[in-house]
Amino acid sequence: MNDQPLNDAAPQPEPLFPDLTRDDVFRLETPRLWLRWPRHSDVPALAAFAGQKPVAEMTGTWKHPLPKGEPERRIFEARKANATGASLVLALTPRARPNHQIGQIGVGRSKNAGSEAEVEIGYMLHPDFRGQGLVVEAVQAMLNTVFSYTDAEVVGAWARVVNPASRRVLEKCGFRHAGSALLDQPARGGMVPCDQFLLDRKTWRALVSWGQAAPARSGLQMIADLVPAAMPPQAC
């Protein structure tokens, strides 16, 4: 018989995300994408891109070849973290085919001690869908969510120094290069040289308001379009 008191569980960290994102009906809509919670039925689609060497080798945690059962495990972990509000991991799907996952994006607390960023963002896309600006759209939607619904003041991202595509995505979303460091990435076999990128709340707010003022539709206008009209000013 287990006679441990019921309240003896280890203390859980404060959730990063609010109730709104912690239900699997939560969705983000961009001009061309739906971003929704990952599901078990996404396993083949997730394996189809995360299992590709050029995708995995640019990430810090995805091994190549993909270990057996890894997509199932990742989806389970993502749903658990989404439900507790510890992170927000969303599947990228074309708006016309919301059951067809083509990429993934996630935000969670920074694991790099001493980083100025409280939270970090990561993403990947099926190579067949690259070069269309889809990840820029997804990152903008996630930034809007983070700055609207969490207290984070600075969002960070890391890109391998040999990853100009990711660097470009971050620059187009308003991130600034904040230095380089060797990161321990066991999935890549050890220490890997990476660039750090940061975006603070103040800069994001300026980008959104410039986007609203710009005469032509642009990446910044897309950020502005993603800001909910009813959002209270203190929330962003």
Ligand SMILES: CC(C)(COP(=O)(O)OP(=O)(O)OC[C@H]1O[C@@H](n2cnc3c(N)ncnc32)[C@H](O)[C@@H]1OP(=O)(O)O)[C@@H](O)C(=O)NCCC(=O)NCCS
């Ligand atoms: C990084 C990644 C998500 C970018 O996806 P994408 O859909 O091609 O991104 P976008 O189309 O939104 O933008 C890519 C930008 O990088 C540029 N780019 C792509 N490859 C490049 C290269 N080799 N050198 C310089 N720029 C490059 C593109 O020209 C584009 O910029 P532009 O719009 O100014 O022309 C995708 O390449 C990927 O999944 N990579 C593997 C996983 C990964 O790197 N994850 C990030 C870990 S930090």
